[in-house]
Amino acid sequence: MLMGIQEPKYKAVYNWIVDNINSGELKAGDRLPSENELSARFGLSRQTIRHAIDLLGQQKLVTRVRGSGTYVGGEVRQGRRERYMNIAVISTYVDSYVFPTVLREIESVLSGKGYTTQIAFTGNRVGREQEILSNLIDKDIIDGLIVEPAKSALPNPNLHYYRELMKRQIPVLFFNSNYPELGLPYVAMDDVRVGRKAVEYLVKAGHRRIGGIFKCDDGQGLLRYKGFMQGMQEAGLRAKDRNVVWIDSEDLVDMEYWSDYLFSRIGDCTALVCYNDEVAYVLSGICGRRGIRIPDQLSLVGIDNSELSTLADVQITSLPYPMEELGRKAAENIVKMIENPCFDGNYLFDSDVVERVSVKILGSGS
Template sequence: MEQENNNTMPKYSRLKEYLKEQMKRGVIAPGSQLPSENMLAEEFKISRHTVRQALNDLENEGLIFREQGRGTFRSYPTSGKGKIVALVTTYISEYIFPEVIRGIEEVLSAAGCTLLLASTGNDQKKEAACLESLLQQKISGLIIEPTQSARKNVNLKYYRDLEKRGIPYLMLHAYYPELDPAYIIMDDEKGGYMAAEYLIQLGHKKIAGVFKADDRQGVKRRDGFLKALKKYGVKITPDLLGAYETAQLYSYPYQFGRALFAKGEQPTAMVCYNDQIALMVLEALRDEGIKVPEEFSLLSFDDSSLAVASEVKLSSIKHPKAAMGRQAARFILDMIEDKVIKVRQVYQPELILRSSCRALV
């Protein structure tokens, strides 16, 4: 693997590769004895010292163990147990991540693996630091939610490094097309389209939208949203289209909500990037004295616990959350076991109707 089997490779390395291959193929079963050092030396026409060099390496890698006077044996592979799978998300406590993480942890712990957790705060510098420290650990696989996925990623080299080391990784929620990785995502564009279409079919003509600008999910949802407006001939008004970045998360949505009616436009409905945003907009609308859903329809994404916690139960586009996490964990385990090379799954959006939208009469 490391090099070709040509003669440029040192003899002890060739022996190592040979033995590894034999183990992989099952010719040398776990627990069974390897040929003695002298036999290997004779067979490969190399000195015993060179054989020992190879065996020392294999011993350090944990593939074999030796007992003085008895012989050398293949060690019992721990069969996936005790492996570490790393998870890097943008956030840990916010939004729907806790549930996704729970789903992942569920499957991993059931498989006897442990979960190494890190978060980036959606900051590429922190993502670099995370990957840096994860690469120091002996991780068997990585599930990662890309950071500011709509921007150019500066940390591609870490992913290349993972590939070099043969550590599989799986991207969640979004992915960098340059890497052509395994991924599990939502069909966010379709989701955006469905959201807008639903409001249009309720009779809304002036529909606002606010989306996250630095995540691919946000861009996709907006694209689908605009696509639906265009398809149904609904006018797209710049004033009604909001965009924010991570840093503005706690200020922009409320302000946008307060400013919605200031500019003469009189929107009757709105699509929000997610429930978190929708609640902030809801707060703004309440402060403006506008009642939801009587005077204004609100539709958002992710169907999080927030959607049912408020007095107005939000209609929202479902996110599989824990199920997606479990699926991601199963996939990465399969990838670690070499069962599958590259998985790709796209969840179809589904609209959960509650009481935040109303048909215009």
């Protein structure tokens, strides 16, 4: 290297991989360390790591396999020779108003393609998720896994189980949310866009003092909040921190118990974006018991367009969650990932507001 000319940062990664291939430490078919692992090893950004990997790929020294990793060699690694025609599905809940329809569609599509479906539920608990994943790995009789992550907004202790499945070249597809650290594909509602559209609808109705209730332990809650903030900023509005309330799965069950605190936070709002229809439904009941009239005193927008949105005393404006479509897409994509390891299983669904009567139209000065 010439004096005064600094070698590009990506070359350290590039040279390390090439040297290990030449020395035999990395053999054809071996899986490279993940981008996160290489980033930690070399103290470089993931973008720099990706640039080195891309260059190696152009030279046919490595091959990326979507949902599995990057492997030494210029040929796409073939899937396991033995097929079990069995796909596992892990969901958080069995009795939620959303999941039965999603799971029914997944099972229907997979059955039509000749697969049996093995379904398990975590109750949104990472401990139960660990038990299920450990059992699946021990038995080793699945061709793919469709999974809704447990408490996806929180650090997860089970990531090594997913990495083991990736090492075994078993395709993994998340639905509703994902664990970003893994870089695995997922099928979900476009939660950021949905959060933004909820705010846009309220702003169009004349609301300016808009608050929100979001879940803090699920990735969907964080994304819907992100969209909420985007919508407020695009409308030239400032979201007050006190008007944004964060809840977890347990708080939702006990919402009546801590409702005094809730209303102390949102008391000056004319409208709320609710994490989902369940939050909106429970809140509407509490408002009724407190003598707070919806929508005259407080407007609500939910997300999911579930049956709950029509069961409240005042039917709730909501953005539909694509239950049937999402289930079908998840099943179709996992089969494609099994048949073609390079298939990109990612897909986000858009949604538009279904108007009911829970939002009041205000004057421009409100």
